[in-house]
Amino acid sequence: MAGKKHKDTIAVRTQLPKTEFNEHSVPLYLTSSFVYDDAETMRAMFADEKQGYIYSRFSNPNATELIDKMCQLEEAEAGFALASGMAAVFTTFMALLRSGDHILCCNSVFGSTHTILEKQLSKFGITHTYTDILKTDDWAKAIQPNTKIIFVETPSNPAIDLIDLAWLGKFAKKHKAILIVDNCFATPILQQPIQYGADLVIHSATKYIDGQGRVMGGIVVGKKNLIDEIRTFARSSGPAISPFNSWLLSKSIETLPIRMERHSSNALKVAQYLEKHADVESVKYPFLKSHPQYKIAKKQMTQGGGVLAFLIKGGLKRGSKFLDALEMSSLTANLGDTRTIVSHPASTTHAKLTEQQRLETGVLPGLIRISVGLEHADDIIADLEQAFRKFKKK
Ligand SMILES: *Cc1c(COP(=O)(O)O)cnc(C)c1O
Numbered sequence: 001m002a003g004k005k006h007k008d009t010i011a012v013r014t015q016l017p018k019t020e021f022n023e024h025s026v027p028l029y030l031t032s033s034f035v036y037d038d039a040e041t042m043r044a045m046f047a048d049e050k051q052g053y054i055y056s057r058f059s060n061p062n063a064t065e066l067i068d069k070m071c072q073l074e075e076a077e078a079g080f081a082l083a084s085g086m087a088a089v090f091t092t093f094m095a096l097l098r099s100g101d102h103i104l105c106c107n108s109v110f111g112s113t114h115t116i117l118e119k120q121l122s123k124f125g126i127t128h129t130y131t132d133i134l135k136t137d138d139w140a141k142a143i144q145p146n147t148k149i150i151f152v153e154t155p156s157n158p159a160i161d162l163i164d165l166a167w168l169g170k171f172a173k174k175h176k177a178i179l180i181v182d183n184c185f186a187t188p189i190l191q192q193p194i195q196y197g198a199d200l201v202i203h204s205a206t207k208y209i210d211g212q213g214r215v216m217g218g219i220v221v222g223k224k225n226l227i228d229e230i231r232t233f234a235r236s237s238g239p240a241i242s243p244f245n246s247w248l249l250s251k252s253i254e255t256l257p258i259r260m261e262r263h264s265s266n267a268l269k270v271a272q273y274l275e276k277h278a279d280v281e282s283v284k285y286p287f288l289k290s291h292p293q294y295k296i297a298k299k300q301m302t303q304g305g306g307v308l309a310f311l312i313k314g315g316l317k318r319g320s321k322f323l324d325a326l327e328m329s330s331l332t333a334n335l336g337d338t339r340t341i342v343s344h345p346a347s348t349t350h351a352k353l354t355e356q357q358r359l360e361t362g363v364l365p366g367l368i369r370i371s372v373g374l375e376h377a378d379d380i381i382a383d384l385e386q387a388f389r390k391f392k393k394k
Contacts, residue, residue, distance in 0.1 A: 007073055007189060008257045014069040014250075016061055028247045029061045058235045062246035069253055070209075070219050073188035074201050079221035080231050081246060085184065085204025086112050087239040088218030090120070092202065093149070095233035096178060096226065099125035101148040106163065108133045108156035108361040109182065110204075111349050132360065133161045136171075143175050150175075153182040154191075155297075157335075158345040158369040159362030160284040160309050162293040165300050169197025178226065184208070184336075189260040191301045199223050207336030208306070210252045211259050215245045259338075259374065263306030266380065267372035271308045273381045279388050281311040281366070306372045307335060315366035318391065319344055322368070325387035328379065335371035340380050343369050 005013070016026050034053040036042040044050040053059055067079040082088045093116065097103070105117060107130040117128045129142045133156055150172050154163040165181070172179035180200045181193035187208045193201050203209055205217030218241070220230060234240060241249075264287070271285035283290070286297035287304030297304065312319045323331055329340045333348060343349065350363045358364075372380060 005072075010069065010072045011257050012254045014065065014072060016065045026062070026065060026247070026250070029243050031060075031243075032056050056243060057238055057240050058231075060240075060243045060246065062243040062250065063241055066217075066241075066246045066250040066253075067219065067221070069250055070188070070203070071221050073253075073256075074183075074192055074221045075188075075194055076201065076221035077224040078227035079219060080227055080234060081205075081241040081249075082218040082220070082234065082239045083241050083245075084216040085110075085202070085206055085218040086116070088202050088204070088220045089113055089182070090116055091234050091237070091239050092180065092200065092220050092230055093121060093126070094237070095230040097121070097124075097126050097148055100146055101126050102144045102146045103128040103149045103151055104139070104142050104144075104147050104177065105130055105150075106133050106152040106156070107131060107357070108159055108161060109151065109153050110157055110184075111352055113151070113182070114353065114357075133159075133163055136163065136167065139171065140175075143177070147175060147177050149180055150177045151180045151182070153184070155185045155286055155305060155307070156361070157185065157307070158309050158343075158350070158367060160286065160291075160307065161362065162286060162296045162300075164293075164296045165191075165193055165196035165198070172199075173197055185305050185307055186301055187256060187260055187305075189257050190264070190303050190305055194222065196300070200226055205249050206334070208260065208263070209249055209256065209336075211256065211336055211338065212252065213334055213337040213339065215248050217241055217245050217249050260305070261303065262374055263336075263372060264303035266374070266377045267306045267308055267370075268304055269377040270370065270372050270380055270384070271304075273384070274308070274310050277388065279313050279392070281313050283308060283310040285309075307369065308372065309367055309369045311364060311366050312368055313366075315364075316344075316346065319366050319368055320347075321391040322387050325390040326383055327386065328375070328383040329370075335369075337371065338374045340373035340375055340383070341371040343371075345369055 033055050063081045071079045131139050131142050178199045181198040183201045184204045200222035203219045271288050274280045274283045285308040329342045345363050
């Protein structure tokens with residue numbers, strides 16, 4: 001076999017086999033079901049004796065291409081694609097857990113993941129304990145005999161804290177727990193958790209995988225035996241991704257490596273600009289030397305990614321004036337878009353958390369998150385600068 005291909009090549013060249021038309025770009029398979037030549041083939045397919053497509057709730061060629069590409073990029077054995085990132089999180093939990101199981105969850109995870117643990121899984125007798133992302137020495141105390149899953153996000157949203165994945169991989173193995181990493185912020189281009197012992201990696205494909213703010217999608221990749229359970233659950237419960245979204249996301253990934261490179265270089269420039277600004281209290285970005293976990297970032301990430309957070313002097317009041325003064329950057333709930341997005345987590349994505357939970361996870365009232373886009377870095381900085389100047393005058 002030829003040597004392992006580079007990620008840029010995998011992203012562009014992983015394609016379904018060509019049809020009789022010899023097309024260069026993969027077609028969209030808008031079909032709910034598939035036909036068979038004879039009754040015996042159909043029987044064998046349903047009995048899982050023969051590989052192939054049956055029904056698009058189970059699998060579809062466009063989803064296959066997307067999954068195959070993500071598996072190669074994450075260096076995973078198997079995968080399944082779903083309608084959204086939360087469908088991936090929820091389906092994974094439902095497929096792998098049963099009543100009486102426990103989840104050890106890092107406290108700084110996506111808002112809806114908190115909601116699933118607290119409002120949904122609790123209905124089925126599945127319990128959880130939150131652990132502080134910055135106090136890993138305490139994690140062993142939170143492990144229980146029934147801890148089945150350890151769930152983390154790194155870098156975390158929105159405080160941009162990190163977990164040492166090498167440490168975490170060993171920790172999960174020692175405690176015989178399934179390690180799940182939400183790799184949404186880094187993408188496989190910047191970080192591959194499976195290399196450090198993650199059993200499953202989850203993505204909201206809605207973010208950088210699409211990267212253009214167009215579609216929803218979710219993917220989970222990892223150990224084959226776990227993916228088999230997830231697929232079995234999903235086949236009957238129906239959170240599958242649509243052929244169109246799969247097709248679009250697979251196309252999007254063709255540019256993922258170069259997009260992540262530019263998101264990262266733009267974000268580093270914006271972070272360096274903010275760090276020197278008199279109106280800024282502090283900036284968190286993995287590849288800024290001032291980040292408390294800069295060494296961990298350098299060890300496990302190839303670049304810092306597109307998201308940074310900063311504390312504005314004057315807290316929330318001044319923060320909302322700053323948001324209102326922006327001219328180009330978008331105020332929206334998404335991240336990982338070509339367009340720069342500025343948001344205020346305490347009043348939006350993390351508003352459902354208690355005040356205490358927000359403070360514990362670094363969602364301070366004056367925290368502003370920027371998902372740095374692909375506009376020219378100078379123009380992004382100019383927009384921030386005019387906003388700082390504008391509200392200062394008043
Ligand atoms: C957005 C997001 C999710 C949820 O994904 P959806 O596609 O919106 O369902 C999960 N985890 C992280 C880190 C996210 O940013």
